[in-house]
Amino acid sequence: MVSPIAVKVPEREDDRKEYAEYFWGIPHCLRAIDGKHCIIDCPQNSGSAFNNYKGSFSIVLMAVADASYMFTYVDVGDYGRQCDSAVFNNSTFGKALNNDILNIPHSDFLPGTTANARYCFVGDEAFPLKENLQRPYPGKMLSEKRRIYNYRLSRARRVVENAFGILSARWRFLRGPIEAEPEKAGKHVLAAIALHNWLKKHDDSQKIFGRIYCPPGYTDYEDCHGILHRGIWRSEIGSTDALTGISQIGNNNYTKVAEALRSGMADYFVTPQGELPWQYEYIRRTSYESVS
Numbered sequence: 001m002v003s004p005i006a007v008k009v010p011e012r013e014d015d016r017k018e019y020a021e022y023f024w025g026i027p028h029c030l031r032a033i034d035g036k037h038c039i040i041d042c043p044q045n046s047g048s049a050f051n052n053y054k055g056s057f058s059i060v061l062m063a064v065a066d067a068s069y070m071f072t073y074v075d076v077g078d079y080g081r082q083c084d085s086a087v088f089n090n091s092t093f094g095k096a097l098n099n100d101i102l103n104i105p106h107s108d109f110l111p112g113t114t115a116n117a118r119y120c121f122v123g124d125e126a127f128p129l130k131e132n133l134q135r136p137y138p139g140k141m142l143s144e145k146r147r148i149y150n151y152r153l154s155r156a157r158r159v160v161e162n163a164f165g166i167l168s169a170r171w172r173f174l175r176g177p178i179e180a181e182p183e184k185a186g187k188h189v190l191a192a193i194a195l196h197n198w199l200k201k202h203d204d205s206q207k208i209f210g211r212i213y214c215p216p217g218y219t220d221y222e223d224c225h226g227i228l229h230r231g232i233w234r235s236e237i238g239s240t241d242a243l244t245g246i247s248q249i250g251n252n253n254y255t256k257v258a259e260a261l262r263s264g265m266a267d268y269f270v271t272p273q274g275e276l277p278w279q280y281e282y283i284r285r286t287s288y289e290s291v292s
Contacts, residue, residue, distance in 0.1 A: 023067055024156040025276060026265075027111055028119045029134075030104065031072060032160040033127065035087060035246035036061045038076070040178045040185045059182050060246070061189060062091045064121065065163035068204060069219060070197045076186045087246060088127065097121070097132060104132055112273030118261050122157045126246050129254040131261055147283050149266035152276070155222075162219040162231060167196050168243050169233040170213065226278035 023029035037058035064073040075091040088094040096102050105119045120132045127135045136150040168174045171192040178185040199213040208216055219231040268274035 024159065025152055026122065026156045027268075027274075028108065028117050029156055030119055030121050031064045031066050032157040033062070033064045033093075033121050033123045033133070034157070034160040034164065035063075035126065036164060036243040037246065038174065038178060038185065038189055038243060039176070040180065040182060057177075058244075059186055059189075060087050061243070062087065062093060063160065063163070063193075064093065065160040067159055068200065069159060069163040069166055069214065070200050071163060071167075071193050074190065074193050076189050097130070100132070102132075110268050110274065113268065113271070115264060115268065117264060117268070120261075122153055124154075124157055129258050129262060131255070131258045134262060134265065137262075137266075144280075144283060145266050145270050148269050148279050149262070151279065151283060152269050158220055162233070163196075164243055165231065165233040165237065166200070166214055166219065167192060169236045170196065170199075174243055175237060224278075226276065226282045 023031070037056075038061050039056050039058050042057045059076060062073075062075040063071050066072050073093055075093055089098065107116045107118050109115065110117050118131050120130075120134050122134050125136050125138060127133060129135050134153060136153050137146045142150070173188065174192065178188060180188060203211040203213045215232075217229075217232055219233065221229050221231070223229065269279070
């Protein structure tokens, strides 16, 4: 089962450019993408189709979130055992991204420079590196510039991690095996996402201390020194979250153009035009690891 797009991304190129002007410190970043296993009860007569790499039964949820922790695209229902590149490539979003039919603006100048960069989505290390999809540099023995790139990318993709966190904290049936057949379970997940978006949009229209669904401090936030403070949702779900991460969605093969685009963005993050005031101190002070 493949879900429809819940909230469509802006259709006009100018609207996309305006949205992507500066997404959590990354110019030309459209939104953040992630994938999760939704644990379900063992379906009858399913064989190993829904048995994932962790030995439990699941359906796969692929989602894109914006800077307001709202889901703008969801695709749910692929078999749990497909935890490799098939998950991404079989999704409607993956097919559209691979075939370049999302009407993404092609490229533009980075702020304050004459260097061009593609408009793109951001994901974690499970995703493939593409011209329109950025992922972190692999490994631990990285140069300072590459560590800064990974830090900046992690800040941007944190929005989708927090969107999933709010969803799981507020809709408790997602914390344990969903007691439904796969197709119905997928509909339950889609309903929760639709309600999440509606409630989050309503919350955002209220004054900050009048917000109930996602009050201040509920999501991760940074102080003026760039120190990350974990959101309240993390303590609420504890270790009971049944939305588990996807191990590997794409292979490690990528084009020279995709690598050049990543390298160009890494270069930009250490220029006066692209750096954050605290990034050097933060990277040198910590053995940086992603919040998730």
